[in-house]
Amino acid sequence: MEHTRIGHKGLDGHGYIEREGSLGQVPPAFRPVVAAARARIAEAYGRRLHSAYLYGSLPRGTARPGESDIDLLVALQHEPDQDDLDAAEVLVQGLDQDFDVIDGGGILLFSKETLLSEQERYDLGWFLACLCTPLLGSDLAEHLPRYRPDTLLARETNGDLADVLPRWRERAAAAGSPEERRKLVRAVSRRLVRTGLTLVMPRWHGWTSDLRESAEVFGEYYPERATQMRAAAGTALTPTGDPDVLRAYLDDLGPWLAQEYAARIGTKARRTGHPGALVPGPDTA
Template sequence: MISRGLDEDGYIAREGSLERVPPEFGPVVDAARERIAAAFDPARLHSAYLYGSIPRGTAVPGVSDLDLLLALRHEPTPEDRAGADAVGAALDAAFPQVDGVGVLLFDVDTLLSELERHDLGWFVACLCTPLLGEDLGALLPRYRPTSLLARETNGDLALALPRWRERLATDAESRLTMLSRAVSRRLVRTGFTLVMPRWNGWTSDLTASAEAFAVHYPGRAEQMRLAAAVARTPTTDRATLAVLIDDLAPWLAAEYTAVHGQKAPRP
């Protein structure tokens, strides 16, 4: 039995599976498997994974995007990136069910490294659903909703703020939808993981994440609910984005550091 995203032993349960993929997205997943296998031979590709709303079973046709992670046997090259981009573009063009395709590329050594044990490693083990190849999750530990996990997943929010502010000031209106989606999702995830050890569980649901945060920070509850709303329905309104980027985000970054500390620096 799973309660608040935890298994009966109190570890975070893997949140997705191929069995949960909605029927409308079955052909998309099948095509992704085929196109990845055709573009990356076994000498390059160790394994491939789905993550996000499609394997969680909450995807909405025409609204949700397709999220993929490819684990390579070597550090990704420009050719690997070009191949992944081509796969993503082909899937996006072929299937109106998805609104965009994103493909992450990492090498196996990085995903299994000690530095990434509580970030990318946790991501693969708990948030990714195996699609092709041998599951790296079998080589990773089980995870509890601890302060260490909170620190290593989202303890670097402050690093994103200068880039967000620059983009808010300079991006054309046509690009603000993309910015609002990225900012709002990041803020909701960070707000949730701030309180995750006290909530004692895991969820990727935006509304549930915002409400878990609101219990502990009622003074910032409406701003976090706004972030969750923008994550679901992106906006081009600069005033709304300014509330998130110039007010909620710096407060959240400072509070996160005070509670959990800063994420270990990456090279």
């Protein structure tokens, strides 16, 4: 069955996913914080740094002042240690405190070896090559392949949702305030929408990072779940601390999506090791 083409499918003329975003697309209001991030990363890591990247709404040009966070990936010459994690925490907290234009942020820390490993070729490798904008250093994407929106990519990027759900439930049970739940809702809804998009990606033959477009694409293939996914896209952009919203994700949409993903796409290959870390800011789950 042919489905309506929604927007630009994010592919080049050969069917490969085009790299999204650029520093030139960063909205003017966010350029000072991006410049500060570049300078502070270089100062914090020095010779330990291989390269750094910006991803998310800022390089896509869709960031909203006071609502969007800053998302960074740092590639180190070695596996991250505690000093690296501490430096990242200080860095992201400093950016959040010094720039009202952002609402928190986070830094992904990995070694160059991990990012280029065969094990991460269709997960972190794809993420860097297609979703990250170079900010500092030599671009590791030059050592990675081109990627198509196929079943292999879908499986290796989001085929672990069933493993993630128990951790979300633990965090939901521990959340003691609406603000803590809001942060978790933001993270969970983003992940569910992106998982919904990659579930149908091999059939749609395209890619988009736009959450609302992702929900619409998903809804063409699963109309019975379209309303839920549109709502998830909305809460990803404007999160709520309502416990009923979180409960619906963890008890209904999430388990159904994990089951359907396993049946149609398969499950992600088990990792022998996954060195690296996400250092969250005040509003990054």
